[in-house]
Amino acid sequence: MGNSPEDDSQSDVPSVDDGPSVGETLRKARIEAGLSIEAVSAATRVRAPIVQGIEQDDYSRCGGDVYARGHIRTLARAAGIDPKPLIERFDAERGGAPAPTPATPLFEAERIRRAEPRRPNWTAAMVAAIVVVIGFVGFTLANGNDDKGGHEAAEGSTPQTSKPVTKPGHDKPGGTRPTPTESAIAAAPRDKVTVVVEAADGRSWIAARDHNGRTLFDGMLKQGQTKTFQDKEKIGLILGDAGAIDLVVNGKPVDDEFRPGQVERLSYTKGDPAAG
Incomplete structure (x- = not known):
């Protein structure tokens, strides 16, 4: 049946x-x-x-x-x-997804447009022109200030072929981690703060922000991946699993005692890597 x-x-x-x-x-x-x-x-x-x-x-x-x-x-x-x-x-x-709002029928929208012709909106045109002029002046002034004071960089990730830091308590049997090369240390400009974050001992969620609080990165860093961040004043970090992370700040390895699963909030400025 x-x-x-x-x-x-x-x-x-x-x-x-x-x-x-x-x-x-x-x-x-x-x-x-x-x-x-x-x-x-x-x-x-x-x-x-x-x-x-x-x-x-x-x-x-x-x-x-x-x-x-x-x-x-x-x-x-x-x-x-x-x-x-x-x-x-x-x-x-919950009984299914919410029903979408039906769109206005095409013929009815066309009838409305024909019944009431629109006149030019000169007020809106004047406001748009003023906004364009103000934006152009602001852009010109901002470019002039950047030429005098330097250019701020907020970099994303850059691959590295060697692990930049040796962290106490995380050495693997059969050898030790190589320290950062001289070229990597020399690549860190002295007029900016440069932070290299590596997920050396496992994956970890991280967030990085510049001195204005703008988000540079917010996501998962898999084991072996590296992210590099730069700012002219300060880099703020949140490490979801600080024990899995190695840090190099302004070309210098940061020795820490972070434990696996420990959440850490850090900030670094120019000069010696001292966490705030």
């Missing part, structure tokens, strides 16, 4: 009881990434109680399903996993 159409339509609906829940998946991914709830909160600007609630599948603190979806995407990206399957499961548990 064949199945009825109703049975076929119901079999196409995915069961929300299969596999771990959204919160369990996010919690497992965060732990595997070596991140604490506090580190994820600092990286995503999602408050720690909300992060903890979502990992327990409690969305009451999110302020609604729209905000909950945004938090799920943010937490999934911070833990290094694809947010799309989690959003689909969340929508299935």
Whole structure:
């Protein structure tokens, strides 16, 4: 006996009881990434109680399903996993994704345009012209100041073939790490602060900001990867797993006693590498 159409339509609906829940998946991914709830909160600007609630599948603190979806995407990206399957499961548990707002029919929009011809907006044109003039003057003055005071650089990652620092307590059997070459030390300009971050002993989430608070990098650094940051005044760092990170500041290795899983907030300026 064949199945009825109703049975076929119901079999196409995915069961929300299969596999771990959204919160369990996010919690497992965060732990595997070596991140604490506090580190994820600092990286995503999602408050720690909300992060903890979502990992327990409690969305009451999110302020609604729209905000909950945004938090799920943010937490999934911070833990290094694809947010799309989690959003689909969340929508299935909540009765499906919200219906899109229907667009205005084309013929009706065309009728409105023909019924009421638009006149030139001279006020808007004048305002636009003034904005263009002000922008051109500001750009000219900014270029003049840069020529006199130097050019600020906020660099991304640059590959290195050798590990730049030997950290106490992390030596591997069978040899020690090479120290930075003389050319790498000489490459650090004295009129700027240069910070080299290497995930030498495992992957770690890191965030780097310049002296204005502008984000230079915010993401996961896999083992063996290196990022280099430059600023004319200060570089601020947040290390999700400081024990896995080696630092070279202004061409000099930084000796530290960071433990695995330890979250550290650091800042460096020009000269000797002294963490603030």
